[in-house]
Amino acid sequence: MLPTITTVSACGDRTPLKFDLMIPKAPALAAYPAVIIVHGGGWMGGSRKDYQGLQSLLANMGLASMSVDYRLAPQALFPAQIEDLNCAIRWLHQHAAEHQIDPERIAGFGISAGAHLTALAALTPDKWNTVDRSNQSSDRLRCAVLHAPPLDFPDWWQTADPQITGTMSPRFMLNNLFGKDFSQAQSTYKEASPSTYVTHAQKEKTPPLLIIHGEQDVTVPIRASQTLVDQLAARGIAAELMRIPDADHFGFGSHTRQVVEKIRSFYAQCLK
Known part of the structure; x- marks a missing residue:
């Protein structure tokens, strides 16, 4: 029997967002490490429910998980999305003991738009706060896996393939996320880009990152992922890019088994 999902609600006095928790059904540990899953969908769609299969996979690795919702564009413009993710991270830190989770071993897993938000949370943990609190560490991730992350919005806008429409x-996605095109909001596009913060990243404060990216991805080209990893590595920060030769934006091509094993070994190392 697979572990069951428990749905909880949190985040502010607006309509609460929902999070789905899955705890491994393994021999009892003092506390489980956990992974926060952040869905894709171009910041306009997607749901926490899209990744129950991933939650089951993580449970089989001995990892708890929490798949989270966040407010969607264009009804909610940036930075609503990163504020919601930080709320989810903070909630799991604060309620970890209730769910047999170790608050010192909480990681992230972001997919596409969710990978952008996860990268931003990892690189700027204290920036997008909407509440006063004394414990700044409660927004921090121990490490993160990013699948096909948009990382540099000015470059992504300016180099977008005009043949990709809709x-x-x-x-289209960025216009909906910000409510403005790049020419109208250049500073906002830059501020929302994880790549902006690499030059200020500190080895002691920046969690290890594993980026998984298909070389055939025409939606989010792999170039920015390679640049980010190179820049972080040059600063002595643990960052790795797993390039998938035959994968596009939506999957792992013929390398699914290798990707699963890479994820397993990455979390085993950084959450030990």
């Missing part, structure tokens, strides 16, 4: 167009 909801998968970078410019």
Whole structure:
């Protein structure tokens, strides 16, 4: 029997967001490490319910998980999304003991738009706070896996392939996320880009990152992922890019088994 999902609500005095918790059904430990899963969908769609399979996979690795919702564009403009993710991270830190989770071993797993938010949370843990509190560490992730993350919004806008249209167009997604195009909000696009914060990243405060990115991805080209990893590594920060030769934006091509094993070993190392 698979572990069951417990749904909880949190985040402010607005309509609460929902989070789905899954705890491994393994021999009892003092406390489980946990992974916060952040869904994709171009910041406009997707749901915490999209990743129950991933939660089951993580449970089989001995990891608890929490798949989270966040407010969606264009009804909610940035920075609502990162504020909600930080709320989810903070909630899990504060309620870890109730769910047999170790608050010192909480990691992230972001997919596409969710990978952008996870990267931003990892690189700027104290920036997007909407509440006063004394414990700044409660927004921090121990490490994070990022699948196909948009990382540099100015570059992504300016180099977008004009043949990509509709909801998968970078410019369509960014217009909806910010309510403005790049020419109208250049500083906001830069501020929302994880790549902006690499030059200020500190080895002691920046969690290890594993980026998984398909070389055939035409929606979010792999270039920015390689640049981010190179820049972090140059500063002595643990960062690795797993390039998938035959994968596009949505999967792992013929390398699913290798990716699963890489994720397993990455979390085993950083959450030990």
